[in-house]
Amino acid sequence: MAKKVLVIAESRESELRNVSFEAIAAGKEIAAGGEVIAAIAGENVSALTDALVHYGADRVIKAENEKLSTYTSDGYGQVFLQIINSIKPDAILLPHTSMGKDIAPKLASKLDAGLISDATAIELDGEDIVFTRPIYSGKAFEKKKVKAGVTIATIRPNNISALEKDESRSGEVFSEDVEIKDLRTIVKEVVRKSTSGVDLSEAKVIIAGGRGVKSEDGFEPLQELADVLGAAVGASRGACDADYCDYSLQIGQTGKVVTPDLYIACGISGAIQHLAGMSNSKVIVAINKDPEANIFNVADYGIVGDLFEVVPLLTQEFKKVLQTN
Amino acid sequence: MNIFVIMKRTFDTEEKIVIENGKISEEGVEFIINPYDEYAIEEAIQLRDDHGGEVTVVSIGSEEVEKELRTALAMGADKAVLINNEELEDSDQYTTTALLAAYFGDKEYDIILGGNVSNDNSTGQIGPRLAEKIGIPYVTTITKLDIDGSTATIERDVEGDVEIVEAQLPLLVTAQQGLNEPRYPSLPGIMKAKKKPLEEIDYDELDVEDDEIEAKTETIERYLPPKKEAGKVLDGEVDDQVQELVKLLRQEAKVI
Secondary structure: OOOOEEEEOOEEOOEEOHHHHHHHHHHHHHHOOOOEEEEEEEOOOHHHHHHHHHOOOOEEEEEEOHHHOOOOHHHHHHHHHHHHHHHOOOEEEEEOOHHHHHHHHHHHHHOOOEEEEEEOEEEEEOOEEEEEEEEHHHOEEEEEEEOOOOEEEEEOOOOOOOOOOOOOOOOEEEEOOOOOOOOOEEEEEEEOOOOOOOOHHHOOEEEEEOHHHOOOHHHHHHHHHHHHHOOEEEEOHHHHHOOOOOHHHEEOOOOEOOOOOEEEEEOOOOOHHHHHHHOOOOEEEEEEOOOOOHHHHOOOEEEEOOHHHHHHHHHHHHHHHHHOO | OEEEEEEOEEEOOOOOOOEEOOEEOOOOOOEEEOHHHHHHHHHHHHHHHHHOOEEEEEEEEOHHHHHHHHHHHHHOOOEEEEEEOOOOOOOOHHHHHHHHHHHHOOOOOOEEEEEOOOOOOOOOOHHHHHHHHHOOOEEEEEEEEEEEOOEEEEEEEEOOEEEEEEEEOOEEEEEOOOOOOOOOOOHHHHHHHOOOOEEEEEHHHOOOOHHHOOOOEEEEEEEOOOOOOOOEEOOOOHHHHHHHHHHHHHHHOOOO
């Protein structure tokens, strides 16, 4: 049976995040011919609505208000609840990002609904929407469904393919009037710390460093390689514990779980807790001095060698071949 | 200050996962306090030391959770509460939230702390769900917390950036790595912990109806990912290896 699906889209620095389009694709599958409605909130989001249609939304609801300039659970919660109550969807999808992780449980609690977090795949089994999600940081997986009532799920970036952009698609854009009141948390300031614009959870390519980088400066050659490939830089727990980098870069069972197309592990031994966070990456490259390092057991390609020699050479080689294209 | 911590007992991060009869096997598994909850406990103890008051650590699970609760008491928490759900067949984040909300129903609290996620199911739902259910604001993934009177000034990790947030108590916060360095229980701490109060409540003693705790979700299947085969370790001179790798990534793996 056709279903009505609400997709809550997300923008970052005035651009839609790709996971919004991935969630629309997931919504299309669940809708099974029904309607997919995308909702976007912010101070000024009018420029973003067309893209949501081009990527598959049948209709877009935008909510604009100066109090929505930065995300707060109270502000965005009021907006999305108002939209949910007016369109009464069968399913609600959100990105499994900082925003989605923060707001989805609030909405689910308010709606007395089941929530499936961090879905990496979706299939339909008759009337049931079955989600696949990693547990124990990817050491195992489970398939889950919501038993009754509205189904809410958050979608992990980089796992469900977005639809092809089709600029000939058209869809109506509605404006939701919202009055934002009683904000109990106030964002005073946002300090941008991410070194490059590429976010770890959404990055297609990740260059990660372990204890082998030896110091904070040791991350420099990794950053140079990342810049050439448009990649994000990550780290193992060892590197974070040794203070070579910020904890926000940590990948592993404590830290972030990532699934990029390409993961290049530099000077990382491959402790179980790190592997949990990255072993579901599509292609893994290991660069390590120790040929016995555990990381080689999960790597597709390995180079036994000193990362300070190999990484700069790799940067040069990529520069060369990417320029000639 | 009335300070509460919600804590979960989880598998040690170094454990391998074995599935038996569709369930995750617990045989021979080492359990720990969920690492993110350890930050919450440490922060709670520091808050109490700075502002006075009492730290109560609350957990849901079987009697075995007593071990982790004793560890929290040995770190310095004042009281522990175990909500025993062994008799409860089916449980999900909706259930857990309903039980905790019922527990907090008649309590006075200034702040509730928890981990931002558990290292087993990793849903990160309980903090925000609970705050919403009991009607207080929440701030997730915090890396710094200062309380002055009834105002909390917080730094939170937002995908690598830092947001500075202000909120009024009562408040729920969830801890992110980097918040603090959790202490190890000291020997005197361990001795003292044995005498600290650990209250056990059966879940059905709480003021909550059966239909209010019925799980909303159902697990259909659990499975292990296919085992990855060891790949190709390149040989030759470093220059050749690097060239070969770039070629493989472009032509064989097609990821660049």
